[in-house]
Amino acid sequence: MVNDLIDRLTKIGFSEYEAKAYLTLLRQNPATGYQLAKGSGVPRSMIYEVLGKLTSRGAAMTLRVEGGTKYAPVSPQEFFAQLHREHETLITSLEGDLQTLAKVTELDYVWNIEGRDNVLAKIEEMITQAQERVYLALVPAMFPALKDVLAEAVTRDVRVVLYTTEEVDSPGCRVIVAHVSEETLGQVQGLGLVLVVDGEEVLVGEWLAASQARASWTSSPLLVFIAEHHLRTDSYLPQLLAMLGDMALEIIDEEDRELFVRAMDSTIAH
Numbered sequence: 001m002v003n004d005l006i007d008r009l010t011k012i013g014f015s016e017y018e019a020k021a022y023l024t025l026l027r028q029n030p031a032t033g034y035q036l037a038k039g040s041g042v043p044r045s046m047i048y049e050v051l052g053k054l055t056s057r058g059a060a061m062t063l064r065v066e067g068g069t070k071y072a073p074v075s076p077q078e079f080f081a082q083l084h085r086e087h088e089t090l091i092t093s094l095e096g097d098l099q100t101l102a103k104v105t106e107l108d109y110v111w112n113i114e115g116r117d118n119v120l121a122k123i124e125e126m127i128t129q130a131q132e133r134v135y136l137a138l139v140p141a142m143f144p145a146l147k148d149v150l151a152e153a154v155t156r157d158v159r160v161v162l163y164t165t166e167e168v169d170s171p172g173c174r175v176i177v178a179h180v181s182e183e184t185l186g187q188v189q190g191l192g193l194v195l196v197v198d199g200e201e202v203l204v205g206e207w208l209a210a211s212q213a214r215a216s217w218t219s220s221p222l223l224v225f226i227a228e229h230h231l232r233t234d235s236y237l238p239q240l241l242a243m244l245g246d247m248a249l250e251i252i253d254e255e256d257r258e259l260f261v262r263a264m265d266s267t268i269a270h
Contacts, residue, residue, distance in 0.1 A: 108220030
């Protein structure tokens with residue numbers, strides 16, 4: 001137990017001697033430097049330097065008593081609250097200052113994500129951070145894993161539009177059902193979703209066997225536009241083609257007709 005506490009204290013910046021002295025001080029206080037050296041295993045030649053560092057950290061305090069100086073610990077609750085505030089302030093200032101130094105790049109990165117847990121975590125992060133709108137195309141089998149985070153987005157007045165092949169129970173969301181053929185579903189294979197958030201980022205995910213999954217994410221304006229345009233317009237195509245009837249054959253090039261048949265299970269023939 002003690003060794004574990006020492007290891008964790010060193011991870012937040014304590015030296016091993018500082019960690020040992022602080023833990024001893026919590027159990028035995030107030031105490032003189034001699035008493036702490038004896039109880040902690042810190043060499044007597046080092047104990048006052050170590051205590052000075054603990055004091056400057058805000059983890060210990062000195063007590064002037066008759067005959068000399070003793071030391072007492074600052075309570076863990078008080079010390080770590082102060083440490084948290086200091087680190088939060090430091091991180092915030094560093095984030096701002098380093099951002100001004102960051103070189104603006106014209107490259108639009110595509111990040112590849114592997115593993116179902118990692119893919120789901122990124123999807124949930126995107127939806128959680130959505131401020132205005134979420135467009136999501138998914139196969140029904142994926143919906144249960146995302147139901148809660150989508151419901152939470154609705155409570156924040158985010159507009160959520162779902163495109164799927166079967167009805168799903170998602171109050172507050174607009175659900176657009178696109179009935180597709182078994183052949184088309186078979187061609188989709190592992191494709192699980194296309195997610196566009198606020199017109200600023202897109203993720204295309206693929207669900208594979210067992211717990212495997214992979215996805216690609218980007219904030220490329222062009223790719224985001226293409227994905228959102230695809231989601232928002234393709235659902236209207238079957239209705240438009242139905243209204244056009246035979247006129248559609250004159251509009252659609254012959255080489256593309258088979259594509260429309262497969263994608264939307266239409267009745268357009270060669």
